[in-house]
Amino acid sequence: MSATATPSRTGDPTGDDPPGGRAPVGVRVALRHRLAERGVDRQLLLLVPAALFVLVLFIYPFGYGVGLSFQPTEGGPFATYQEFFTDAYLRDTIWTTLSLSLPAALLNVAASVPIAYRMRGRFRGKRLLTTVLVVPITLGTVLTAQGLLNFLGPTGWFNRTLLAVGLTDDPIRLTNNYWGVFFSIVITGFPFAFLLVLSYLSGIDPTLERAAATLGANWWQRFRRITLPLLAPGLATTFCLTFVLAFSVFPSAVLVGDPAGTTRVISIAAYDAAYVQYDYPMAATIAVLMGLVELLVIAAVLGWRALLYTGSTAGGKG
């Protein structure tokens, strides 16, 4: 059964060619048959536009960037890399980014687990709750930044409440520093992590836990020995996705953070190099290093995930 995307006048391999016309194309037909046996035929042409898109708009620019990073305006091929690692103002951006994104991503995932565990069944208003939780994802970082500046600022409602309750005498400084950016990551990242964890948890068959309960396992044993191992691969994926979100923090680091100092994350350094100093090789270097650091973290998490059980989370019947 060949899938012909075009009319059959181009030579149909299924054999309605006249026998005389066969001999000259015999080799081609055989090759096509052999390819078809391995699953290669014209239907795969459907993949070509999408693959071309990714190759031209993602792989080629990325390769171009890598090439550019080895052609600095002055010095040898590794000059920009050397400069990055010797200049503390640039080198420390890696640490700044990781110290923001790793705790925020961990907190987002860790807080999601107990909340999702409690809410995985059916209850009234669940649809409403998930709807409300999607809101911060769509707000985006720019609006969240604007809201945080108003809400957490020295005369904002948050500090006002603290002062009114008497928890503090002076307004706490929560914007234009580390915490502003941290909160912005949590506000956009937590609902995302929660929804993912909830959907992974809902995919675990509750009968497995009930079977454990009949064997006398208490709730902690059931969670630790049944649910958590089944959930762990999902948690690793969730962590990776939340980490990517947090790692690429850019607008909020500029707007609610302290972009010249404590929250000078690596994306700000890359942007500065490209659009303020017009040093494209340096910008490409920073972008490449940024991708490398991120892929290292993800590879570590996914490597750990590969050690875990990954299989069906459905019960015996399913």
Added chain:
Amino acid sequence: MTSSATAPARRRRRLVARPAAWLIWGVVAFFFVNLAGVIGSVLVSSFGNRWYDSWLPQEFTTKWYGQSWQEFGLFQVLVVTLEVSLLVVGISVLVGVPAAYALARRSFPGRRLLYLLFLLPILMPPITYGIPLATVLYKYGFAGHLSGVVLANLVPSVPFVILTMTPFIEQIDPAVERAARMCGAGTRQIFVRILAPLLLPGILAASILVLVRTVGMFELTFLTAGPDSQTLVVALYYSMSAAGIRAQQSIDAMAVMYTTMMLVLLVIALRFVNPTQLVARVREDID
């Protein structure tokens, strides 16, 4: 014997779970209160006049909306946002759905590699590939115009459509297509007359999600947009980072307009997609 074993277990669970439940609901409530504060303060500020050191502004007005509409040329910005989003949605669906079909249905050498290739643009932070991409787009003269913004936004959108469409395609019984082939339909006819109607809910879901992502996508648009190809979120960023020139409230008004737009899109999106079912089919009916 089982009942005597589970009874104490259940009682013990309740003892432990009670405070834990309160704690969890408390954390959720705290999160929502702060979220409401974040959104509410922008909303109140956009309607307020003379709000300095008090709980609420001294008077309420709607003049900031008119002012920000004129000052920032929002009509033009909205038109650009709409153009960019619709173009991105249209192209990514046209390119992504056939690819998703081939990926979901066929097995061929290099399938996993191709899958990884499509996964990468989603896994990488936009800034990482955005900066080299913008450099390339500037080199070929695309950046700074609408076409550059659309091209840049297609990079994560095409793979996103492929990933969202795959489960929808897997749900369709291949026997339906085989039957159509038996009746003499070609691949193109199968796509237009069999798959498209069956996939319509999935295509709608994917396009709405891409629409939401594109309207909210900051980094790629920011890196490639010129002065007359800014989308709403980029215009919002520029007006915020140049704070002090314009009244804070007119920026807030713009932010509220952006949020409203996103919320409308979101409500439409949620009619087609259940966010908790994006990963796995939920088995709610058992419990």
